Amino acid sequence: MPRFALHDWLTNFIPHPGAPEWRERVRRAGGALLGIAFTGIATHLLFGSAGDIPMLVAPMGASAVLLFGASESPLAQPWSIVGGNLVSALVGVACAQWIATPVLSAAVAVALAISAMFLCRCVHPPSGAVALTAVLGGPAVHALGFRFVAVPIVFQSFALLSAALVFHALTGHRYPRAVWRSAAPENAAASALGAPMRPAQQSNAADEPQRLPFDALTCEEFMSSADHAVPLTMGRHAAWETLRRHGVHALPVVDDAHRLVGTVTHHDLANGRSAGLARRLWRVLRRKTAQADETVEAVMASGVQAVHRATPLAHLASIFADHACYEIPVLDDARRLIGVVKHSDMIRWLHQHAGAAYADAARPLAAES
Template identity: 45%
Template sequence: MSRFKVLRWLTRFAPPRVAVKWRERLRAGFGALFGIAVTGAVAHRMLGSDPGVPYLIAPMGASAVLLFGVGASPLAQPWSIIGGNLVSATVGVTAAMWIADPIPAAAVAIGVAICAMFTLRCVHPPSGAVALTAVLGGPAVHALGYEFVVAPVALQSFLLLGSALVYHAATGHRYPHAARPAKTVGPVSPQAGFSRADLEAVLRDRDELLDIDTDDLETILRDAEIHAYARSFGELTCADVMSRNVVSITPATTVGEARTLLKRHDVKALPVVDAQRHVKGIVTRADLADDGHERHALRLLLYAIARALRPHADAGQHVATLMTTHVLTVTATTPIVELVRIFAGRGHHHVPVVDSERRLAGIITQADLISGLYQQAQTPQRTAA
């Protein structure tokens, strides 16, 4: 084998770049510090009177790496650590009792523990060390017998898990892990990409455990499709497709005036802005129709009460009583692929566009989006011609 081939073979051992930011790395490190400190302190307080029971066993360090550093892994979830450690401890104690020679006892303990964890869906790599500790822990551990499963294994496992739950919640991190929803734009046709059934079939064909949740894997692949879709449309942004001459109103505009503007300009929605043109709401034709009054009955009732208390108030009803106040906006630099997700996945029909100072700069309708996508799709054909 040539030197070049040897070097190329050795480069395969180089680890990939870590995509985790330094803030998350430090959060994981401090989390493990917190978890081990709490686990050791509490266990020592509860078991300190019994010198035969270790208040910290080595596998807890490996579990801390998973719980605090790789919390999204299926191997780090609550059932994995509790089930895996208890099953492996039981198997290890049994193997030590039945097999006198520690080497075959250790081998049997690990092999049976792995099979049991797969069967019970609680695979947790540090649990292999728990099984070994039960076999090779020495006279003090052997003297505990099955008490080893309860203390220290079960006690420390629950303490470490509790510490992880508290720490993740305090630092705003999701644990137990739940997959983020994919940025899909609706049901994906067979021609447009893969289905969940396709993904599950491929995973079955691989016949091996991947250290990633299936939902996470699907989300990542869906988001990759979105990125690929965005790349196919180049640099097209909201500024390229939005309508710039926006007819807007203020919260003090009356319902009658708003209806007149909708008809005069033949539009279906009016952004509501303040004096600095910051978007405060939006009013649609449905809001100003009779059925819109019914949908906003509570606000109308409150307005009627205010009118009764203030008989000299303006005669016209203001759109502030009917407008939708939670308005989704986008910036002029937002890629149009994000609009596809918004229009298809959230049921929006009109999206105001704001500038860098959050002032109204335009509005995008479904017709604007379709027109922009069509024009962009025709661009390569015209260039090729």
């Protein structure tokens, strides 16, 4: 038994098999090339005469990996890079000036930088290197003092971010990505931990009698199967066919780990057909026609209104009313898509199970009149 446990543990070190196609790899590498070049040139043109300003700081290379190589990550979003580098630079310079021992100063700077990034909700791994650079960057960096925060850190962060925004827009890639939003109440996680969860139901809950009252139902007990979810890499033509086949208004979009990353509708797919001048020029340069190799990732809407599986069903009424949506995705603790709650199912349930109660309440009024 220990041998098998060791084998299972060692398999965790196997590299992830998923990788983008070679065109996408070239696109991302080219973006990093242009982004770093633009950042270095901009710094040199504006501050080169000063002599004490580094043309590029090493953490920008790590930031470029995220902004161009993994732009869908929450760690690569605009506030993450700008806020993370800003607070880490402030912490690093302060530690360098107030703690004389370099090793102790470096350790405290990284620890405090992580705490500050969590506090400001701007975790960005390269920012740890920013804090270290402020402490161990040598006499030139120490001479800058808190000027190191504004130039080069904040300036180069904005320059690299600007290059990423323009590059992703010109190449038809969606960036930035909206932060995942959950409509679950604050006590949903506590409810999930305090009570055992039922297995995900694959059948349509509206077709089965519910023993619990409406106010006691959770989304997991009521949800339908999310078999119409599509991967990020699905082509737009295939997405059209999936919409038509399932007869739905929107398709949930999931990543390789089946985590919800967005939705795509008829409107999104239709708008994607009319590309702007920049995208048409890019297609001509790449000698691509129409919509070959285009995926739902390029046109999907992110920032999806989703709920935790322990969310009370009654909580969804206001979401349906405020957002005019036809279905709401249901997620598990790891934010994986496990089902959907449909607007039509809720109306059908209320009609079937609550109609009798409304009718009984209306009879005395009808008799009085």
